[in-house]
Amino acid sequence: MASHGVPRVQPATDRDQKKEQQKIKDYKGLVDSVNDGIRGCQCTTKTLELTSKLLKWNPEYYTIWNHRRLILKHQFEHPDSQVTNAVAGPDHETVMNTISDELAFLIPLLRKFPKCYWIWNYRLWLLKDSTRLLSVLEARKFWQQELALVGKMLSLDSRNFHGWGYRRTVVSALEGIALQAEGSVTSMTEIEFEYTTKMINLNLSNFSAWHNRSKLIPILLDERGADHLARRNFLDEELELIERALWAGSEDQSLWFYHQYLMCTFDPKYAAESMAPDLTTTERSTYVREQILKVRDMLDGAEDCKWIYQSLISLSILYRDLGNESIEKEVAIEDHIAELINLDPLRAGRSSNLLLDPSLLIMTTCKSVAVAGMPTYLPIRNFLLQIPLLKTSSPILTRLLIDKSGLFPTFIVVKRNPFEAKEAARMEFLLELQPDGDGADVNTEDIDYFSTQALVEVRGVFRNFRFCDRFINYVYDDGFIHVIQMLGRYTDLTDGSIEILGGQGHTTQKAWGQWRTGPPMISLSSPSTWALDLDGVQPRLHGVEFQRMKIELGSREIEQER
Amino acid sequence: MSLVSGPGRGGASAGGHVPDELKLVVEKHVEYIQSLDTRQDELEYWLTEHLRLNGVYWGLTALHLLGHPDALSRLATIDFILSCQHENGGFGAAPGHDAHMLYTVSAVQILGTVDALEELDRRGKAGTEKVGKYIADLQNQETGSFAGDQWGETDTRFLYGALNALSLLHMLRLVNVSKAVTHIQACANFDGGYGVSPGAESHAGQIFTCVAALAIAGRLDLVDKDRLGGWLSERQVPNGGLNGRPEKVEDVCYSWWVGSSLAMIDRLHWINGDKLAQFILRCQDPDKGGIADRPGDMVDVFHTHFGIAGLSLIGFPGLIAVDPIYCMPREVTKRLLGKLNT
Numbered sequence: 012m013a014s015h016g017v018p019r020v021q022p023a024t025d026r027d028q029k030k031e032q033q034k035i036k037d038y039k040g041l042v043d044s045v046n047d048g049i050r051g052c053q054c055t056t057k058t059l060e061l062t063s064k065l066l067k068w069n070p071e072y073y074t075i076w077n078h079r080r081l082i083l084k085h086q087f088e089h090p091d092s093q094v095t096n097a098v099a100g101p102d103h104e105t106v107m108n109t110i111s112d113e114l115a116f117l118i119p120l121l122r123k124f125p126k127c128y129w130i131w132n133y134r135l136w137l138l139k140d141s142t143r144l145l146s147v148l149e150a151r152k153f154w155q156q157e158l159a160l161v162g163k164m165l166s167l168d169s170r171n172f173h174g175w176g177y178r179r180t181v182v183s184a185l186e187g188i189a190l191q192a193e194g195s196v197t198s199m200t201e202i203e204f205e206y207t208t209k210m211i212n213l214n215l216s217n218f219s220a221w222h223n224r225s226k227l228i229p230i231l232l233d234e235r236g237a238d239h240l241a242r243r244n245f246l247d248e249e250l251e252l253i254e255r256a257l258w259a260g261s262e263d264q265s266l267w268f269y270h271q272y273l274m275c276t277f278d279p280k281y282a283a284e285s286m287a288p289d290l291t292t293t294e295r296s297t298y299v300r301e302q303i304l305k306v307r308d309m310l311d312g313a314e315d316c317k318w319i320y321q322s323l324i325s326l327s328i329l330y331r332d333l334g335n336e337s338i339e340k341e342v343a344i345e346d347h348i349a350e351l352i353n354l355d356p357l358r359a360g361r362s363s364n365l366l367l368d369p370s371l372l373i374m375t376t377c378k379s380v381a382v383a384g385m386p387t388y389l390p391i392r393n394f395l396l397q398i399p400l401l402k403t404s405s406p407i408l409t410r411l412l413i414d415k416s417g418l419f420p421t422f423i424v425v426k427r428n429p430f431e432a433k434e435a436a437r438m439e440f441l442l443e444l445q446p447d448g449d450g451a452d453v454n455t456e457d458i459d460y461f462s463t464q465a466l467v468e469v470r471g472v473f474r475n476f477r478f479c480d481r482f483i484n485y486v487y488d489d490g491f492i493h494v495i496q497m498l499g500r501y502t503d504l505t506d507g508s509i510e511i512l513g514g515q516g517h518t519t520q521k522a523w524g525q526w527r528t529g530p531p532m533i534s535l536s537s538p539s540t541w542a543l544d545l546d547g548v549q550p551r552l553h554g555v556e557f558q559r560m561k562i563e564l565g566s567r568e569i570e571q572e573r
Numbered sequence: 574m575s576l577v578s579g580p581g582r583g584g585a586s587a588g589g590h591v592p593d594e595l596k597l598v599v600e601k602h603v604e605y606i607q608s609l610d611t612r613q614d615e616l617e618y619w620l621t622e623h624l625r626l627n628g629v630y631w632g633l634t635a636l637h638l639l640g641h642p643d644a645l646s647r648l649a650t651i652d653f654i655l656s657c658q659h660e661n662g663g664f665g666a667a668p669g670h671d672a673h674m675l676y677t678v679s680a681v682q683i684l685g686t687v688d689a690l691e692e693l694d695r696r697g698k699a700g701t702e703k704v705g706k707y708i709a710d711l712q713n714q715e716t717g718s719f720a721g722d723q724w725g726e727t728d729t730r731f732l733y734g735a736l737n738a739l740s741l742l743h744m745l746r747l748v749n750v751s752k753a754v755t756h757i758q759a760c761a762n763f764d765g766g767y768g769v770s771p772g773a774e775s776h777a778g779q780i781f782t783c784v785a786a787l788a789i790a791g792r793l794d795l796v797d798k799d800r801l802g803g804w805l806s807e808r809q810v811p812n813g814g815l816n817g818r819p820e821k822v823e824d825v826c827y828s829w830w831v832g833s834s835l836a837m838i839d840r841l842h843w844i845n846g847d848k849l850a851q852f853i854l855r856c857q858d859p860d861k862g863g864i865a866d867r868p869g870d871m872v873d874v875f876h877t878h879f880g881i882a883g884l885s886l887i888g889f890p891g892l893i894a895v896d897p898i899y900c901m902p903r904e905v906t907k908r909l910l911g912k913l914n915t
Contacts, residue, residue: 028614031614034616039619042619069620071623071624132726172774175773218818218819219774222762225762226772264807264819265819272763357806357811357813357844360845
């Protein structure tokens with residue numbers, strides 16, 4: 012494989028150069044002799060030894076492992092060849108010894124190159140051959156030894172991907188019918204489950220071990236024939252284990268992922284395959300409520316731990332989806348999301364998506380830009396908008412009601428603003444469409460917000476939009492045009508159909524005017540970054556006729572095509 | 574194409590100081606890739622022969638994404654690829670190396686990129702039908718999975734490779750796609766991710782192969798997008814780079830495995846693209862070209878390719894758009910797939 016983590020080397024001197032050339036000569040000579048041996052069908056001890064030498068030098072040379080297999084195959088099928096001393100016929104002892112020698116040959120290689128796929132593959136091939144060629148007892152002995160070996164390797168590198176995968180393969184072979192003494196079937200689930208406990212106790216941050224645990228539990232409970240009560244007890248023990256672990260390491264993502272796994276038990280979407288599929292909705296709600304309270308307690312002294320907020324958000328959503336009122340009215344999910352965005356800016360795009368209807372386009376960050384020529388009132392229709400306003404004493408999330416026929420939108424206040432920046436002089440409001448609103452419920456208090464609208468910037472959601480190219484794309488909606496740079500996947504317009512695949516980008520133009528008559532005019536202002544999520548948008552677009560706009564960046568000219 | 578690492582080192586000239594505005598040194602990268610095959614006086618050139626054909630794919634694709642599609646000789650590229658073919662249709666890593674799924678897929682991708690797939694029928698050791706058959710025969714009829722070669726190693730990488738190459742050849746009919754999809758579902762984990770095989774831990778590289786295979790099969794509806802997107806977004810570490818599993822170290826190549834997976838499930842905005850771009854740019858050798866896995870390490874063509882592909886994915890200015898499913902220029906896959914598959 013390529014050079015992972017290779018530090019820089021010193022420049023070569025003349026002497027090094029000479030050495031290097033000699034090495035190249037030796038290496039190429041060795042490769043040639045091995046290949047000659049194979050081409051000449053010389054499946055001999057000598058060729059085998061040459062492959063050993065070459066593979067010790069370069070275990071990534073997969074063709075040479077194949078050569079080695081061919082030699083062994085030949086040896087097993089023709090035991091009278093010069094490789095072995097056997098006289099005639101398949102000889103268990105010869106096969107045993109050969110496989111044993113081969114496995115031993117690989118140990119130092121695995122130690123030196125633990126991430127080399129080809130060595131592991133070759134080893135498995137040998138073991139499978141042992142199953143094929145030897146008696147159950149003989150083969151089983153080899154596979155048993157492997158379990159010890161892989162245990163040793165995992166104690167040296169407890170996250171080795173190949174190691175864990177190899178362990179599962181060995182276990183499944185040992186459990187497999189081919190390695191069973193007559194009539195008996197050995198399940199190793201209990202032992203393997205204990206092994207994950209052991210590995211977790213050694214190091215809580217071992218996601219590999221937690222993962223394996225998640226795979227073993229359903230099998231374990233089935234094998235135990237666990238009833239509802241036994242499953243609940245088991246679940247309670249797992250919850251206790253993860254809670255203790257989380258108290259010790261609330262920043263450890265391995266633990267939170269396992270916690271998420273346990274929470275699947277209470278989520279109707281996942282429960283069927285969980286360890287306790289038959290919990291009632293009431294039981295689930297009780298568990299989730301308990302979890303919310305416990306996780307919230309973890310905030311004490313760890314107020315800046317984003318994982319806690321993340322967990323609280325998903326638990327609160329789950330609790331709500333199970334048909335419950337929020338536990339605490341004063342702490343809205345949105346507040347946790349706002350805190351999460353604050354603590355974890357790298358994933359702000361994801362957190363923002365938690366806030367809003369995923370079927371809408373959402374911008375996630377915003378730079379407030381004062382735009383000259385802004386119309387007094389915005390003909391906003393069918394949008395979710397996040398707009399920056401001058402800070403007032405009322406930190407409120409605002410719901411926007413639209414007079415569908417008219418041009419004079421009004422707002423009503425519905426929720427606290429989740430985007431409030433603590434120190435900022437201004438704040439941002441999330442305005443949400445109320446699609447069936449008719450403007451009747453006007454809250455006069457909110458008219459005040461209109462007075463600041465010179466700073467209004469549409470950042471949000473568009474229903475009518477189309478993308479014309481990778482970099483310049485347009486959103487046209489009821490008088491608003493946004494020119495968007497798509498960074499993700501984009502549409503294919505070749506056959507006139509529209510395929511919108513989502514992505515992220517930024518808006519480079521966002522002011523508008525003359526929306527009442529004729530096509531909108533664009534004026535340029537500084538870019539802002541946004542992201543969008545187009546899930547569910549696509550179906551709505553089919554059958555919609557779009558007006559095709561062509562906008563020349565910089566020249567402010569607009570062409571209209573049909 | 575040599576897989577020799579170096580000579581440069583990521584961030585070599587930065588001297589510990591990283592300027593705020595990092596540039597992509599396009600010309601240097603082009604020169605770096607062009608120089609790779611001239612390094613036969615280095616032992617590593619010979620030690621990495623088993624990756625030669627992959628190396629051509631990485632170098633060539635990077636050049637295309639950089640907007641320099643003609644920087645390597647088209648004819649020499651085709652000649653080399655054909656020289657790696659076996660009579661059974663499969664390709665090895667280099668002449669004399671055994672046929673394997675990995676190299677067969679790269680060969681199809683390369684020939685497709687340089688618009689030379691018809692050369693298979695014209696002067697290959699085996700024609701297009703045989704190439705398709707070589708790949709298709711590696712499917713396990715029972716499980717739907719694919720082996721890498723006759724020796725039977727099974728991995729979701731090979732399943733993806735098979736669907737990738739066969740779709741480019743318009744020969745998906747040769748395999749049981751729905752069984753392959755069932756196998757991928759069997760590799761799914763509670764965290765939304767996928768592993769090498771059923772039961773295996775989620776890994777960003779395998780997630781790419783499984784999600785891309787589902788995309789080719791037209792079954793992205795099977796992906797638990799929010800859960801997977803969440804897991805993938807947690808791969809981004811504070812310096813902007815991405816890792817492949819929880820608590821592992823970041824590496825430029827995961828810019829691709831993680832980024833493309835997020836793009837395919839429409840959640841690329843769940844990570845910070847600007848910070849990722851800064852990380853990749855810090856792994857460049859601004860003097861000699863090439864990109865390393867991490868700042869300070871030796872550059873190589875593998876990381877150069879995946880770094881550039883990652884930048885293209887997040888819309889880095891000046892790069893040709895990459896197809897997140899195929900890791901080839903979007904315009905190439907469009908041409909090859911035609912309307913039927915888009």
